[in-house]
Every structure is written in structure tokens, then in C-alpha cells.
Amino acid sequence: MRQTADFILVHAHELVTCKGPASGTAGAEVLNQLETIADGAVAVVGGNIVAVGSSEQVLAQWESRQCIDARGRLVSPGLVDPHSHLLFSGNRYAEYESRVTGQAPVGIEGGIHFSVSRTRSASDAELVEQARTDLDVMLAHGTTTLEAKTGYGLDAQAELRLLRLTAGLQHAIEIVPTFLALHVPPPPQEKSRGDFIAEMLAALPEAAVYAEYCDVTADPIGFTVDECLSVGARARELGMGIRVHADQTGDGGGALVACQLQAAGADHLDYTSEAGFRSMAEAGTVATLLPSVTYHMCEMTPRIHKGSLGAADKPFMPLLARRAVDAGGVVALSTDYNPGTSPTPSMQAVMQLAARLFRLSYAEIWHMCTLNAAASLNRGHDRGSIEVGKRADLLLWKVATHGMAINRFGYNMVDRVWVEGRAAATVPA
Ligand code: NIG
Numbered sequence: 001m002r003q004t005a006d007f008i009l010v011h012a013h014e015l016v017t018c019k020g021p022a023s024g025t026a027g028a029e030v031l032n033q034l035e036t037i038a039d040g041a042v043a044v045v046g047g048n049i050v051a052v053g054s055s056e057q058v059l060a061q062w063e064s065r066q067c068i069d070a071r072g073r074l075v076s077p078g079l080v081d082p083h084s085h086l087l088f089s090g091n092r093y094a095e096y097e098s099r100v101t102g103q104a105p106v107g108i109e110g111g112i113h114f115s116v117s118r119t120r121s122a123s124d125a126e127l128v129e130q131a132r133t134d135l136d137v138m139l140a141h142g143t144t145t146l147e148a149k150t151g152y153g154l155d156a157q158a159e160l161r162l163l164r165l166t167a168g169l170q171h172a173i174e175i176v177p178t179f180l181a182l183h184v185p186p187p188p189q190e191k192s193r194g195d196f197i198a199e200m201l202a203a204l205p206e207a208a209v210y211a212e213y214c215d216v217t218a219d220p221i222g223f224t225v226d227e228c229l230s231v232g233a234r235a236r237e238l239g240m241g242i243r244v245h246a247d248q249t250g251d252g253g254g255a256l257v258a259c260q261l262q263a264a265g266a267d268h269l270d271y272t273s274e275a276g277f278r279s280m281a282e283a284g285t286v287a288t289l290l291p292s293v294t295y296h297m298c299e300m301t302p303r304i305h306k307g308s309l310g311a312a313d314k315p316f317m318p319l320l321a322r323r324a325v326d327a328g329g330v331v332a333l334s335t336d337y338n339p340g341t342s343p344t345p346s347m348q349a350v351m352q353l354a355a356r357l358f359r360l361s362y363a364e365i366w367h368m369c370t371l372n373a374a375a376s377l378n379r380g381h382d383r384g385s386i387e388v389g390k391r392a393d394l395l396l397w398k399v400a401t402h403g404m405a406i407n408r409f410g411y412n413m414v415d416r417v418w419v420e421g422r423a424a425a426t427v428p429a
Pocket residue numbers: 108111112115183217222245248293336338339340341
């Protein structure tokens with residue numbers, strides 16, 4: 001006698017499970033093994049996965065009035081995006097053209113402050129409406145869990161407003177709110193660094209009510225190791241987890257900060273040393289790489305100025321990515337969705353760029369965008385892979401294999417999305 005499922009996805013050309021330990025899949029050898037099932041099926045009851053295997057195996061045990069034919073298609077876990085700045089206002093396309101053409105370089109800091117002033121003057125309703133539109137796009141592109149951090153308020157009250165709005169968002173995507181206490185220092189005419197840090201420390205008890213994580217930026221354009229440790233330690237006392245913007249523009253001691261604070265994740269890491277990656281591996285901090293930032297900042301193509309070509313800023317990123325993997329810790333990928341350095345809401349784009357720019361393998365990329373990203377949000381136990389007992393966060397793709405999803409690029413290849421077993425998005429062709 002077969003049991004009855006709410007629905008079964010059957011006859012997938014390929015079902016990729018991304019199976020691994022709740023703490024994430026680590027080490028080059030294991031990362032390069034990716035479980036795929038030909039003619040795969042997955043059965044769902046009450047929002048959870050109850051069976052996975054070949055269609056023959058699953059249909060021998062389960063039946064349903066809703067069998068969804070996945071013939072010729074890939075089925076995968078939902079994508080997890082562990083770093084975004086969801087709430088902001090205004091856009092930065094004009095400064096971007098200057099960067100591309102090398103006509104009038106615009107500093108990263110100036111850019112952030114522009115977004116800050118636009119965000120501060122936007123109404124709650126405007127911010128929420130834009131966030132919803134972005135979330136709809138993310139979902140249609142396959143993101144089912146999203147970390148969303150503040151960062152464009154840059155004073156305690158403005159950051160707390162963004163945090164409250166983020167925590168109040170209702171969407172099919174599960175949102176994990178983070179308070180970005182230390183993004184970049186405020187302009188000196190606005191307030192001193194010391195006053196800014198004191199103000200953020202004072203805001204932490206309220207932030208802890210709404211946010212699961214507190215984020216600090218350990219970077220030459222951000223804050224010092226000591227500044228990050230003082231804010232991070234207080235956040236930990238208040239029960240918050242820690243995330244770190246680390247070493248994007250130089251070695252700012254990001255790995256040290258992450259280890260001392262036992263951070264759940266440290267992101268960017270462009271200038272992190274081999275020893276830094278190894279110590280994060282030991283501390284259990286997930287190292288998150290952001291290829292869409294490298295791409296959008298044109299860091300791997302030659303600089304151009306007045307018609308002549310110069311060196312690329314970061315031609316070493318493939319070796320950096322290899323260093324991250326070889327250190328033996330858990331490595332994830334993310335969009336870092338923001339208006340300045342990464343205006344893409346799509347984890348598909350991130351997957352495609354991780355191969356093209358960072359030279360990661362298909363298997364590595366799939367682990368890094370699913371289970372490992374979930375592990376960095378402390379959610380590897382209930383999502384990130386297609387395994388019995390986990391949430392039914394599932395994607396039905398327009399393409400047939402996990403490799404095609406990375407080999408092809410420039411269009412949305414996700415067809416249907418389920419979050420906790422609920423049909424969440426059907427993407428028009
Ligand atoms: O990547 N730490 C710095 N940069 C931010 C975004 C910068 C911007 O808005 O230009 C980030 O998270």
C-alpha cells in the first residue's frame with residue numbers, strides 16, 4: 001500500500017541533491033562530489049521532503065494526485081543567498097558608466113554616501129515597495145532563503161528603521177535580518193568615529209530584538225580590528241550571531257575579527273591570507289565569496305584611463321578562491337545585492353560568474369549556493385539540500401542538468417519554485 005504525498009516531482013532528467021552535513025560541505029575532494037539522480041523524484045508532505053530517489057524508487061512507496069512531470073528538466077534545492085543589502089533607495093548607474101569607461105573614477109565611499117542620503121530620505125512605504133519588487137525577482141530566479149542586512153542608514157536611528165522594516169517584511173522568501181552596525185565611517189563633518197561607534201553600541205539592545213545577526217566591516221575603508229571587536233563582542237553578549245565584511249579592499253584583519261568573534265560568516269575576503277582562511281576553517285566561520293562584486297567592479301579586466309589600458313585590480317581571484325577551498329573550511333557564494341558594487345538580485349548570475357571569474361567547478365558552485373550558504377545562516381539542518389526531513393524548498397528548471405544552469409547565462413533558467421512545499425513562483429516563459 002503506497003502512502004499519499006501532497007505532490008511528487010517525477011521523472012526529472014536530473015535531480016541534484018546537494019546533500020552534505022548540516023555544517024556544510026568542505027574540502028576540495030568532497031566539494032567536487034555532487035550527488036545527482038537520473039530520472040529523479042522527490043515527494044512532499046506538509047512542506048517537508050518525505051522521499052527522494054529515482055522515480056521508480058519513490059513511486060514504489062508514494063502516490064499523489066499531483067504528480068508534476070519534470071521530464072527533460074533539472075530539479076534542485078532552492079538557492080540560499082547569505083549576504084544582501086535589501087533595503088536602499090536610489091541607483092548608481094551614472095557613476096558606473098564612469099567606472100567602465102575610466103573617464104572620472106568615483107571612489108567607493110562617495111558611492112555609499114550617495115545611497116545613504118537617498119535611503120534616509122525615502123519613505124517607509126517606498127523602501128518596502130522596492131524591497132518587495134526585488135524579493136519577487138529573487139524568488140523567480142530561485143532564491144528561497146535570503147539574508148538581508150541594513151547598511152544604508154549610517155546612523156543608529158536610520159539603521160534601526162531599516163532593520164525594523166526588514167524584519168517586518170512578509171514574503172515567500174524566508175528573510176534572515178542582520179543589523180550592519182559598522183559599514184563605513186560617517187563623513188567626519190557629520191560625526192566623529194568614536195561618537196559613531198558609541199551610538200551603534202547603544203543601538204545594539206534594540207537591534208537584538210529584530211536581528212539574528214550583527215555585521216561589522218573589518219577593512220581599510222571600514223573599521224579597525226579593535227573597533228569591530230568592541231561592537232561584535234557586545235552583540236554577542238546580547239545573543240546575536242556575527243557576520244563580517246572582511247578584507248575587500250586590503251587585509252583589514254577580517255579573518256582575525258571573524259575568528260575572535262566566532263562569526264557565522266565572513267564575506268568578500270579578497271585580501272585574506274592563507275593563514276586567515278585556515279583559522280576561519282578552524283573557528284567554523286563560513287567564508288563567502290562574492291563574484292558578482294568582482295565582476296561589477298571590473299576588477300579582473302584591465303583598467304582603462306584616457307584610452308590606455310592598465311593592469312587589472314584583482315587578477316588573482318581564481319587563486320584566492322582556490323585558497324579558500326584548500327584551507328578546508330566551508331565556502332559559500334552570495335550576491336551581496338546592493339546598489340553600488342553588486343546590483344544583481346540573481347544567485348543564478350552569481351553561479352555563472354563563480355565559474356567564469358573564479359574558476360570554480362560546477363559541483364563546488366552548487367554546494368556553495370545551497371547547503372553551504374544555508375550553513376552560514378545556521379540553517380544547514382533544515383534546508384539547502386534535497387534530503388528526507390528537510391523543508392521542501394525546491395526548484396524546477398527549464399534546463400536539463402546542473403551543468404547547463406552554469407554553462408548557459410544571461411536569462412532566467414528557473415521555471416517553478418516551491419518554498420516549504422508551497423508553490424511560490426511560476427516564471428513566465
Ligand atoms: O559590498 N564594504 C563595502 N561595500 C558594500 C557596498 C558598497 C556600495 O554601496 O558601494 C558591500 O557590502
